[in-house]
Amino acid sequence: MDQNLSLYRVFYTVANTGNISKAAARLYISQPAISKSIRKLEENLEVSLFSRNSRGVQLTEEGELLYHYVQNAFYSLEKGETQIKKIHELGIGHIHIGVSTTLCKYVLLPYLKEFIETHPHIRISIECQSTNHTLQLLKENKVDLGLIGKPERLYHTHFDSLGEIEDIFVCTKSYMEHLSKRSDYSENPFQSATLMLLNKGNMTRQYIDDYLASCRMEADNLLEVSTMDLLIEFAKIGMGIACVIRQFVEKELAEGSLIEVPLPISINKREIGFALPENISQNKAVKEFIHFYRKSTSD
Incomplete structure (x- = not known):
């Protein structure tokens, strides 16, 4: 799209109000600025978008066609903005955890139960695999963190110990x-x-x-x-x-x-704990979970 988005915002507002002065009031800009933006858009598209009459303006056939697509575009943008606000307000997010079946049942589930109670809008995916497979998934950035038995070597992986098993x-x-x-x-x-x-x-x-x-x-x-x-x-x-x-x-x-x-x-005895890739920026939901289990472990 070569045109400036602000031109389409002016066009969309004028089409909705059917009046230059009303559009100017809604957008908090002058009527001449509205008229200039419409002329510039018409010149760029080489069509007439509005016909003028005594009551205001009315979309031409080409204007009706453009309005259909612009309306859908602004609806998608507004929907995206609304979703972003929900994510921020409700703490919506996604965490992908790799863990063995055994550690999932006996260790991870109690953590998840308490975490979900305080973060009900965070979606959690579980990849039940062996520790070796989980380490490979961490290496490939296919999971955010893994609950594992501590291996002899940790390559580019941070390990938060939860204690020992026997x-x-x-x-x-x-x-x-x-x-x-x-x-x-x-x-x-x-x-x-x-x-x-x-x-x-x-x-x-x-x-x-x-x-x-x-x-x-x-x-x-x-x-x-x-x-x-x-x-x-x-x-x-x-x-x-x-x-x-x-x-x-x-x-x-x-x-x-x-x-x-x-x-x-x-x-x-062996150590178990959460492993996560080093030098990888975690999303907000993952950071919340990391903070949660670290606090639970220290309490």
């Missing part, structure tokens, strides 16, 4: 009793057991594989499962020994539906 092995009391009759599990509790772990590719699985290798402990029977929820449920029905996170089975341990399997060497 991996343990659990089973039912009856399963342990049956296992003790079959073998001596004091040195390798998994030798004759069905060991249930998360699928390969998961960061927790990689961490536990390294632990088992360092302790030279192997299992004769390995069952790989897609989610920690399934590991917990399979352990509760006596299918085997499952590697789970202590904080996520506290209820089962307290009520006795699961017991912790003693290990010859304890597993080091």
Whole structure:
């Protein structure tokens, strides 16, 4: 569009009022300035947009055609302005979070519940993926932040720790009793057991594989499962020994539906937290969420 938008604003106002003086009053400019703007627009378009009569002005056929498009344009602009005001007044925004299924259920959901109560107009999208995949999405700027287990190396990524988690092995009391009759599990509790772990590719699985290798402990029977929820449920029905996170089975341990399997060497705790790309400008909604969880963590 080569023409100045202000010329179209004058044209639109004159067409709506049908009168030069009324348009001048509405736009707070002089009548000669209105007439000059209309003449300039007509000269640029090489058409006559208005016909003059005793009562004011009336659109020509070409003016009617132009008015249709200008009306739609100004309606879109007004709609955009209204939406911008709503975003500012209501705090409308969008946050895209990457997180594993396990951390989403046990860690992220409590944060989201409280955050949504105070920010009901912010839309939140969840990308349930492994920590490794979430780190890749962060690198590609496809998510705003990720809830992850802290990896050994963080490349161009800031990490806000939420605390530590502890991996343990659990089973039912009856399963342990049956296992003790079959073998001596004091040195390798998994030798004759069905060991249930998360699928390969998961960061927790990689961490536990390294632990088992360092302790030279192997299992004769390995069952790989897609989610920690399934590991917990399979352990509760006596299918085997499952590697789970202590904080996520506290209820089962307290009520006795699961017991912790003693290990010859304890597993080091791991950190979990929110990761976000460094040197990337975050939108207002993301900044609100970052402020929220940092404040919650410090309280």
